[in-house]
Amino acid sequence: KAGVTQTPRYLIKTRGQQVTLSCSPISGHRSVSWYQQTPGQGLQFLFEYFSETQRNKGNFPGRFSGRQFSNSRSEMNVSTLELGDSALYLCASTPGAFATNEKLFFGSGTQLSVL
Amino acid sequence: AQSVTQPDIHITVSEGASLELRCNYSYGATPYLFWYVQSPGQGLQLLLKYFSGDTLVQGIKGFEAEFKRSQSSFNLRKPSVHWSDAAEYFCAVGGGATNKLIFGTGTLLAVQP
Numbered sequence: 001k002a003g004v005t006q007t008p009r010y011l012i013k014t015r016g017q018q019v020t021l022s023c024s025p026i027s028g029h030r031s032v033s034w035y036q037q038t039p040g041q042g043l044q045f046l047f048e049y050f051s052e053t054q055r056n057k058g059n060f061p062g063r064f065s066g067r068q069f070s071n072s073r074s075e076m077n078v079s080t081l082e083l084g085d086s087a088l089y090l091c092a093s094t095p096g097a098f099a100t101n102e103k104l105f106f107g108s109g110t111q112l113s114v115l
Numbered sequence: 116a117q118s119v120t121q122p123d124i125h126i127t128v129s130e131g132a133s134l135e136l137r138c139n140y141s142y143g144a145t146p147y148l149f150w151y152v153q154s155p156g157q158g159l160q161l162l163l164k165y166f167s168g169d170t171l172v173q174g175i176k177g178f179e180a181e182f183k184r185s186q187s188s189f190n191l192r193k194p195s196v197h198w199s200d201a202a203e204y205f206c207a208v209g210g211g212a213t214n215k216l217i218f219g220t221g222t223l224l225a226v227q228p
Contacts, residue, residue: 004158033215042205042220043159056215090158103149104216106158 001027004107006091011112018079021110025072025093032074033104034066037088046089049074078112086114117142119208121219128196129227136191136222138206148189149207149216150180159205165189176200201226 005024013019025032034046045058049068066076072093078085088111092104120139128134140146147166151159163174170182180191189206203223207216 035218040220043207043216043218045215045217048215058215092159103161103164104151104159106151106160108156108158 004091004093004105006089006107006110008110009108011110012115013081013112014115015081015083017081018077019081019112020075020077021089021091021112023074023076023091023093023107025074025091026095026105029093029095029105030072031094031096032068032072033092033094034074034076035090035092036060037090037109038086043090046076081114083114086112088112117208117217119206119217119219121204121206121222123222124220125223125225127225127227130198131195134191134193134196134200134224136204136206136224138189138191138219139187140189140206140208141187142208142210142217144210146208147210148180148182149209150174150178150189150191151205151207151218152176153203153205153221155202162191162204196224196226198226198228200224 007022031050033048035043037043047057047066048055052068063079068074088109090109092106118141149164150162153159162178163172165172165182172180178193182189203221205221206219209216
């Protein structure tokens, strides 16, 4: 079974641009979560989706948005990029709705650099 | 406020030595606790998790962790470290009807030959 797939692996953008990151969960997994990882900050929760519905959102500005499709694939979008958005963006999937009952399966991430 | 603290940013141990990584948490309800490991260029892999029951939890790769409610701690241990254990380790807490986890800032483990 293929793991969580994130594309692209690397991205370089300039300030003010927008970017879309993609995440394909493990086949059969219905829940997708997104995290931002930066040195010194660790992982910060962005949002989670289950059955195309956003169930929870972290403390990020409205420039960060996401969605989930009927096949459980998810995308996140960052508009008007800022230098501080440079980070590794990780996607994780679980079969059901609650990580407390299951473990998160993480992708390798998309490394975004904003110049 | 919910939070996880990993007080050690960087730890170096000799191969074959024992290891303890510290984790303290603050959580309003009964916590669900996790340890994840991240190797360079990779995503995170779950080492072990605690939900309830026996406070000493066994995980993969010979790791174990002990939940101490009185100290709000969930420290990770391994009796004998291997060079392949060099990685970054993250403690996380969650709970309730959500997949949201709160992660610590991580501890980077280096293993000396």
